[in-house]
Amino acid sequence: MDHGEKRLMDKNQESLFVRLIPFFERYGILLLILIMIAVLHLLQPDVFLSWRNVTNIFKQVSWQSMLALGVFMVIVTAGIDLSVGSIIMLSLMGLAIASKAGMPWYVVMLVAPAIGFLCGMFNGIGITLLRMPHPFIMTLGTLYIFRGIGNLISGGVPITGFAEQIRVIGNGKIKLDVFFGEGAREYIPTSLILMIVIFFIFWVFLNHTRIGKWIYAIGGNPGAARAAGINVDRILIVVYTLCGFLAGIGGLILAGRTNSAYPNAGLQSELDAIAAVIIGGASFFGGRGTVLGVFAGVMIMGILRNGLNLMNVSVFWQQVLIGSIIILAVYIDVLRRQLATRT
Amino acid sequence: MSDNLVLEAKSVSKFFGTITALQNVDLHLNKGEVLGVVGDNGAGKSTLMKVLSGLYKPSEGSLFFDKEKVTLNSPRDSQNLGLEMVYQDLALAGNLPIGDNIFLGREPTRKVGPFNFLDHKKRKQLTEEHLAKLKINVKSADQKVEELSGGQRQAVAIARATAFNAKIVLMDEPTAALAVKEVGKVLDLILNLKKLGVSVIVISHRMDDIFTVCDRVMALFQGTNFAESELKNTSRDEVIGWIMGKKD
Structure with missing residues (x-):
């Protein structure tokens, strides 16, 4: 019971506390999701956590999450992509036209990601090679252009009815008869598996490859990246291209889910994507944010919308609430930063 | 002395249109030597550094690395010859940890199948070794640069x-933006580099810096060589006079 022992104990306690801070920084948002789930479960005990409702949430967020993931990478470079909602619509229309033209399903399936890829590359080239003063302007322009082209090629009318192989991606069910017995109604949506796989791939890309590291470096200080010999323009083109490609995948998922391509597809979904990224803790000024945070941001938006729908809250109130949550989430972040720098 | 010559510039001139930034400037640097370059704003110090690092091509004159004549087309070329520049604006990404900044653009990787992944372990280990070698004290190699003080940055x-x-390091005003108590640490670091056999050129306005770390000091005035001396043969007042263009 000498002093040395006591000091050692204090030190251990302190280091435990210090170790907990980054834990909360990293996983606090998951805690928030758990709280939301608990509250909604208490309010809607029979419905909210039912298999049907949970899979519904995942099916809804799966295509939105593709947009959010792409926009997240762009925001990490301190950029913005306003055109993803239009890219999803254009790639959906391209897919529908290819399908109506009688192309085989495996070609049709490639059309949407390919169109997204090209649209994103167009954005990236415009921002870098044409020296647009800010990505906001370039992608604001393409927001109109891509949706306009989508309406031109489709004549502005919905196109419905796709091959079963296309529908499986957005609407497929992996039956769980093995666990729940023959003919059980429980299943896992294919789109959930696809979402998890893609998020994992991009997590590896951003955290364990050189290009991923450079994307963060560009967001932190583009001058430092240039001084380190990194070709900043080329990396930016890669980022915007990947963002478009992900929007194209989103279009593919949406095609399967709705079985139709319609002129209003993805309308304003670029704003939902930005909201999810910001709620997920990414900095709008670049260089900060995690893939897990994006996933959490998407889930918070999805659970909130679903919960409010279940409780018959009007769409107008939903808008007010989501807007408030964006502001609140960022304000909590501001407070946290103040606390962190005060010592 | 000439046996140890690592870098030499012979009658280098640099013109920007009708403006003459440098006129027939000579400079030499020996192994393990710290050379101070002083001069008023616009005297041509920064232009000379940019010529040495390959950012500018000299209009006239030639450069010698290890007594071999070289033509530098970009800073990459001078880096390959062992010359590194520490920029005045530091060129660090504050959102990234120390180790990531040190190895930015040259990250150690390991192959997994056809893919190259970052080798986080190796980077951390190399960072800790390098910081220890330079006697730089930080809490951890994983600390973000934005959490560091100016001197640590x-x-x-x-x-x-x-x-x-690197065999040669150029530093443009390394202490200009630092708190007084941190200046000493950076100067110690320069002396440490010297001990490790690295040659250093320091541009500074601060006589304290020059007279703490330099072996030799040279003054530029209006783009020309004005004066030069071993440090032990000169005084602060004399060097300040050189900066203002006064010579006895």
Whole structure:
């Protein structure tokens, strides 16, 4: 019971506390999701956590999450992509036209990601090679252009009815008869598996490859990246291209889910994507944010919308609430930063 | 002395249109030597550094690395010859940890199948070894640069410049933005580099810096060589006079 022992104990306690801070920084948002789930479960005990409702949430967020993931990478470079909602619509229309033209399903399936890829590359080239003063302007322009082209090629009318192989991606069910017995109604949506796989791939890309590291470096200080010999323009083109490609995948998922391509597809979904990224803790000024945070941001938006729908809250109130949550989430972040720098 | 020559510039001139930034400037640097370059704003110090690092091509004159005549087309070329520049604005990404900054653009990787993944372990280990070699004290190699003080950031910038066995390091005002108590640490670091056999050129306005770390000091005035001396043969007042263009 000498002093040395006591000091050692204090030190251990302190280091435990210090170790907990980054834990909360990293996983606090998951805690928030758990709280939301608990509250909604208490309010809607029979419905909210039912298999049907949970899979519904995942099916809804799966295509939105593709947009959010792409926009997240762009925001990490301190950029913005306003055109993803239009890219999803254009790639959906391209897919529908290819399908109506009688192309085989495996070609049709490639059309949407390919169109997204090209649209994103167009954005990236415009921002870098044409020296647009800010990505906001370039992608604001393409927001109109891509949706306009989508309406031109489709004549502005919905196109419905796709091959079963296309529908499986957005609407497929992996039956769980093995666990729940023959003919059980429980299943896992294919789109959930696809979402998890893609998020994992991009997590590896951003955290364990050189290009991923450079994307963060560009967001932190583009001058430092240039001084380190990194070709900043080329990396930016890669980022915007990947963002478009992900929007194209989103279009593919949406095609399967709705079985139709319609002129209003993805309308304003670029704003939902930005909201999810910001709620997920990414900095709008670049260089900060995690893939897990994006996933959490998407889930918070999805659970909130679903919960409010279940409780018959009007769409107008939903808008007010989501807007408030964006502001609140960022304000909590501001407070946290103040606390962190005060010592 | 000429046996140890690592860098030499012979009658270098640099013109920007009708403006003459440098006129027939000579400079030499020996192994393990710290050379101070002084001069008023517009005297041509920064232009000379940019010529030496390959950012500018000299209009006239030639450069010699290890007594071999070279033509530099970009800073990449001078880096390959073992010359690194520490920029005044530091060129660090504050959102990234120390180790990531030191190895930015030259990250150690390991192959997994056809893919190259970052080798986080190796980077951390190399960072800790390098910081220890330079006697730079930080809490952890994983600390973000934005959490560091100005002096620590300067130290990271210098660590970055020397991580790949640089033989020559150019520093433009390394202490200009620092708190008084941190200046000493950066100066110690420069002396440490000297001990490790690295040659250093320091541009500084501060006589304290010059007279603490330099072996020799040269003054530029209006783009020309004005005066030069071993440090032991001169005084602060004399060097300040040189900066203002006064010579006895």
